[in-house]
Amino acid sequence: MSGTVAVIDYGMGNLHSVASALAHVGADKVVVTHDAAQIRAADRVVFPGVGAIRDCMAEIRRLHCDELLQLALTEQRKPVLAICVGMQALLDSSEENGGVPCLGIIPGTVRHFGHPLLDADGSRLKVPHMGWNRVHKVSDHPLWNGIADGTRFYFVHSYYATVEDRALVTGTVDYGVSADAALARDNLFATQFHPEKSHTAGLQLLRNFLHWNPAC
Amino acid sequence: MGLAKRIIPCLDVDNGRVVKGVNFVGIRDAGDPVEIARRYNEQGADEITFLDITASHEDRDTTVHTVEQIAEQVFIPLTVGGGIRSLQDIRAMLNAGADKVSINTAAIHNPELVREASERFGAQCIVVAIDAKRVADVDGQPRWEIFTHGGRKPTGIDAVAWAVKMAQLGAGEILLTSMDRDGTRNGFELGVTRAITDAVDIPVIASGGVGNLQHLADGILLGGADAVLAASIFHFGEFTVPQAKAYLAAQGIEVRV
Numbered sequence: 001m002s003g004t005v006a007v008i009d010y011g012m013g014n015l016h017s018v019a020s021a022l023a024h025v026g027a028d029k030v031v032v033t034h035d036a037a038q039i040r041a042a043d044r045v046v047f048p049g050v051g052a053i054r055d056c057m058a059e060i061r062r063l064h065c066d067e068l069l070q071l072a073l074t075e076q077r078k079p080v081l082a083i084c085v086g087m088q089a090l091l092d093s094s095e096e097n098g099g100v101p102c103l104g105i106i107p108g109t110v111r112h113f114g115h116p117l118l119d120a121d122g123s124r125l126k127v128p129h130m131g132w133n134r135v136h137k138v139s140d141h142p143l144w145n146g147i148a149d150g151t152r153f154y155f156v157h158s159y160y161a162t163v164e165d166r167a168l169v170t171g172t173v174d175y176g177v178s179a180d181a182a183l184a185r186d187n188l189f190a191t192q193f194h195p196e197k198s199h200t201a202g203l204q205l206l207r208n209f210l211h212w213n214p215a216c
Numbered sequence: 217m218g219l220a221k222r223i224i225p226c227l228d229v230d231n232g233r234v235v236k237g238v239n240f241v242g243i244r245d246a247g248d249p250v251e252i253a254r255r256y257n258e259q260g261a262d263e264i265t266f267l268d269i270t271a272s273h274e275d276r277d278t279t280v281h282t283v284e285q286i287a288e289q290v291f292i293p294l295t296v297g298g299g300i301r302s303l304q305d306i307r308a309m310l311n312a313g314a315d316k317v318s319i320n321t322a323a324i325h326n327p328e329l330v331r332e333a334s335e336r337f338g339a340q341c342i343v344v345a346i347d348a349k350r351v352a353d354v355d356g357q358p359r360w361e362i363f364t365h366g367g368r369k370p371t372g373i374d375a376v377a378w379a380v381k382m383a384q385l386g387a388g389e390i391l392l393t394s395m396d397r398d399g400t401r402n403g404f405e406l407g408v409t410r411a412i413t414d415a416v417d418i419p420v421i422a423s424g425g426v427g428n429l430q431h432l433a434d435g436i437l438l439g440g441a442d443a444v445l446a447a448s449i450f451h452f453g454e455f456t457v458p459q460a461k462a463y464l465a466a467q468g469i470e471v472r473v
Binding site: 014016017020021024050051052055085115116117124125126127128129130131132133134152154156157158173174175194196197198199202203 | 218219220221222257260262284287288289291292293310311312313314315334335336337338339340341388389417418419420442443472
């Protein structure tokens with residue numbers, strides 16, 4: 001049983017897809033909300049993110065979503081899945097919008113892919129990194145169940161995360177640089193890619209999240 | 217290189233119905249965009265583009281509702297274009313479940329819309345659509361201009377320079393349609409495709425003129441496109457998305473299978 005999944009809504013666009021995908025893979029109940037009581041009462045929390053980091057961080061703080069996230073992570077110790085900008089927001093800071101301090105939950109930084117971005121063979125790579133790229137599994141994790149190493153997921157981002165503690169990296173993606181594609185720490189899992197847009201592989205990851213009971 | 221080249225079926229939708237006909241075997245309602253989108257999702261399409269050609273903007277609610285229904289059932293990226301004029305229009309489509317919106321004429325009338333939209337919603341969801349047509353050469357060099365109104369109205373704007381400007385303003389992707397080729401089934405206009413893919417650092421989707429699978433390969437290998445968009449070759453069941461991907465893979469093009 002997945003119980004209730006709260007998708008934290010801080011007003012930054014398309015959360016419909018995340019909620020639909022969770023319902024599609026069998027979530028008992030999905031609420032899209034920034035209401036403190038609902039997030040506190042939920043069994044699982046999804047921390048999505050779309051858009052530019054400065055506005056995201058402003059809204060996260062204004063709506064006290066940062067406190068609710070901390071509560072879920074460290075006191076309630078519920079399973080938490082952060083997606084895309086949601087993952088980037090967990091780090092110390094991002095270069096986007098001229099430099100924005102983030103939540104500092106995981107030490108690390110978010111940097112621009114750079115212009116020009118070159119592949120190993122010297123060919124030019126387009127930014128944003130947009131489309132289906134292979135995720136290299138670095139470590140086993142319950143959220144990777146049924147997902148082969150090298151499976152393609154859908155990415156769309158111009159900034160990429162690098163965390164300091166490399167033991168937290170459970171997936172990487174190569175795009176001119178090696179970027180962190182998935183992070184895992186205790187009851188937290190975070191993806192740079194969009195599982196809700198990654199067809200069967202993405203739905204499998206979300207299904208795994210609904211069945212995940214991290215031993216805390 | 218790991219990033220796959222994308223294959224994007226396009227649905228032209230008028231008042232909630234797919235036009236230009238769709239002829240899938242066994243489909244219940246050939247005009248239902250939701251069923252067609254679901255079919256392409258099952259086939260392994262990398263994205264779906266939904267082009268709203270509804271003339272009257274009072275009927276926008278129909279489009280929003282259709283986008284919502286598609287987003288509930290299709291778990292690949294969805295781009296919505298056609299008649300997007302304001303930040304409110306963009307927000308409405310994103311809230312309905314679109315991942316990206318495509319801005320065309322409104323960017324020509326108000327280029328700042330692209331900057332504002334990109335700052336507000338992020339470059340990743342702002343696609344600028346360019347309808348280009350070959351015009352008289354300048355100093356022996358080919359030149360393409362932006363046309364509006366389905367290719368009838370010239371704007372005098374150089375297509376390549378425009379693409380560069382849109383990228384600078386914050387577009388995350390260019391959807392390039394050759395109005396000379398659209399509907400001809402003679403293949404992409406590779407000259408303008410190459411010129412624009414070389415000129416900008418953002419991804420470019422080639423569109424207009426696909427009549428066979430070699431055209432898709434040419435758009436990528438010769439035109440340099442990051443993604444290829446087609447309608448009729450898929451709609452009429454001539455080729456499936458997996459057939460297209462197998463064809464591209466056989467030419468050494470990386471695809472998602």
